[in-house]
Amino acid sequence: MTDRLPGFSTLAVHAGAQPDPTTGARVTPIYQTTSFVFNDADHAASLFGLQAFGNIYTRIGNPTTAVLEERIAALEGGTAALAVASGHAAQVVVLQQLLMPGDEFIAARKLYGGSINQFTHAFKSFGWNVAWADPDDVASFERAVTPRTKAIFIESIANPAGSITDIEAIAEVARKAGVPLIVDNTLATPYLIRPIDHGADIVVHSLTKFLGGHGNSLGGIIVDAGTFDWSKDNKYPMLNEPRPEYHGIRIQETFGNFAFAIACRVLGLRDLGPALSPFNAFMILTGIETLPLRMQKHCENAKAVAEFLAGHPAVASVNYSGLASDKYNKLARKYAPKGAGAVFTFSLRGGYDAGVSLVSKLQLFSHLANVGDTRSLVIHPASTTHSQLDDEAKVRSGAAPDVVRLSIGIEDKEDLIADLEQALSA
Numbered sequence: 001m002t003d004r005l006p007g008f009s010t011l012a013v014h015a016g017a018q019p020d021p022t023t024g025a026r027v028t029p030i031y032q033t034t035s036f037v038f039n040d041a042d043h044a045a046s047l048f049g050l051q052a053f054g055n056i057y058t059r060i061g062n063p064t065t066a067v068l069e070e071r072i073a074a075l076e077g078g079t080a081a082l083a084v085a086s087g088h089a090a091q092v093v094v095l096q097q098l099l100m101p102g103d104e105f106i107a108a109r110k111l112y113g114g115s116i117n118q119f120t121h122a123f124k125s126f127g128w129n130v131a132w133a134d135p136d137d138v139a140s141f142e143r144a145v146t147p148r149t150k151a152i153f154i155e156s157i158a159n160p161a162g163s164i165t166d167i168e169a170i171a172e173v174a175r176k177a178g179v180p181l182i183v184d185n186t187l188a189t190p191y192l193i194r195p196i197d198h199g200a201d202i203v204v205h206s207l208t209k210f211l212g213g214h215g216n217s218l219g220g221i222i223v224d225a226g227t228f229d230w231s232k233d234n235k236y237p238m239l240n241e242p243r244p245e246y247h248g249i250r251i252q253e254t255f256g257n258f259a260f261a262i263a264c265r266v267l268g269l270r271d272l273g274p275a276l277s278p279f280n281a282f283m284i285l286t287g288i289e290t291l292p293l294r295m296q297k298h299c300e301n302a303k304a305v306a307e308f309l310a311g312h313p314a315v316a317s318v319n320y321s322g323l324a325s326d327k328y329n330k331l332a333r334k335y336a337p338k339g340a341g342a343v344f345t346f347s348l349r350g351g352y353d354a355g356v357s358l359v360s361k362l363q364l365f366s367h368l369a370n371v372g373d374t375r376s377l378v379i380h381p382a383s384t385t386h387s388q389l390d391d392e393a394k395v396r397s398g399a400a401p402d403v404v405r406l407s408i409g410i411e412d413k414e415d416l417i418a419d420l421e422q423a424l425s426a
C-alpha cells in the first residue's frame, strides 16, 4: 500500500468493504438476519447502553448496511452516515433530531414534488412548520429566518428543472442563523457535487435514484459532515439533553463529530423504524461500484439530448444547466464541472396537450414517476407529480403545464434522439 489517498472511483468500489472475515467472500454478503447473538450478558448490556459498538437488531444496524453507510460517508466526505428505507424516511429522521413541535425550517421552493407534500402536509401533524424560500434569491432565505428556525433544506441540483443551487451562499445564511444546512444531493450524487465541500452540515439522498442507479431498490441515507456545534445555545435538545433511554448520556458530548449520525440511528431509526432491508443495501452497493462510469454517460447523453431539443421547432425552451445559454450555466460550471446531471425539463409550444401527447408517443422512454435509472424516463409533472399544486405553485416550482421532465439514461444517445424526433413530429 502507498500512502496515496484513494480517488473517487476507487472509493466507489472499495470504501467500507473487505473480504468477509469468516468465509473470505469477496463481495459484501447479504446478512439477511434480524438479530445478532451477544458474546455474554455484559456484552449485551454494553451494546444496549451505547458503551460499545456492535450489532443488536437489524432495525438499528446491519453489517451489509454498514458497508453502504461507510461507503457513502467516504464518497461525500462526511464523518458517518445512516441508511434508511427511503429518501423520504431520511428526511423525517433528520428533522426529528432538529425540530420540536412549534419549530420551523426553511426549505427551497424548488424541490422534488414528494418533498413539497411531505413538508406541507405530513409534517404539519408533527407541529413542524415549513417556510418557503426561493433558491434563486438568497436574500429570501435570510428574510425567512425567525427565532424558531432550526434548519435550512435545499436540493443541490433541484427537481424538476435541474437548476443549480448556490450552496455556498445559502450555507452562509445558515451559518449566520446558527442552524445546519441540509442538502438533498439525490440528483447530483457525490460524483458531480459534494455539498459538504461547499458548507453543508448534513447531506441526504434518495438512494433509489442514481446511487442505486438501476431502478430496482428503494433506499435513503443521511450523511453527517461532523462540522456543526450542536451544543451552542441549547437549541437542539435531542442532541444536548441527557437521554433517559440511555442512562442519561448526552449524544453530542459522548459522540463528538459524528453525534448527528448517532442521534439519527439511536433516537430516530430505532424509534421510528424505517430500516433499510439488507437486500436493498446489497443492490445499492453493487450499483455504486459503477457510479462514476454511469454518471459520465448520463451527463454526456443528457447534454446531447438537450442540444437536440434546443434546436427543434416544436420546443419552446430547454432548461438544462449544461447548455452554455442556460441561466444556471455559471453555477453549473462552478458546482458541477464534471457534468450538469441528467434530469431536466423542456417546454413545448403546444402547451399542456402537447405534453400529454408527447409522453404517450415516446417508445424507448418509459413514462413513469422516477429518475436516475439506467433507462431513460419521461413524465409530464403538471398532470402527475406536481398535479396537487395550484397553477401558480406549479409555475414557481418549475412544473408549468407545458413542461416535460426527462431523466436521461445510459442507452445510445442516437436512439434517444430518434425516439424524441418521432414523438415530436407525430
Ligand SMILES: *Cc1c(COP(=O)(O)O)cnc(C)c1O
Residues within 6 Å of the ligand: 085, 086, 087, 088, 089, 112, 114, 115, 155, 159, 184, 186, 187, 205, 206, 207, 208, 209, 218, 219, 220, 371
Ligand atoms: C425521489 C426523491 C426523494 C424521495 O426519495 P424516495 O426514495 O422516493 O423516498 C427525495 N428527494 C429527491 C430529490 C428525489 O428525487
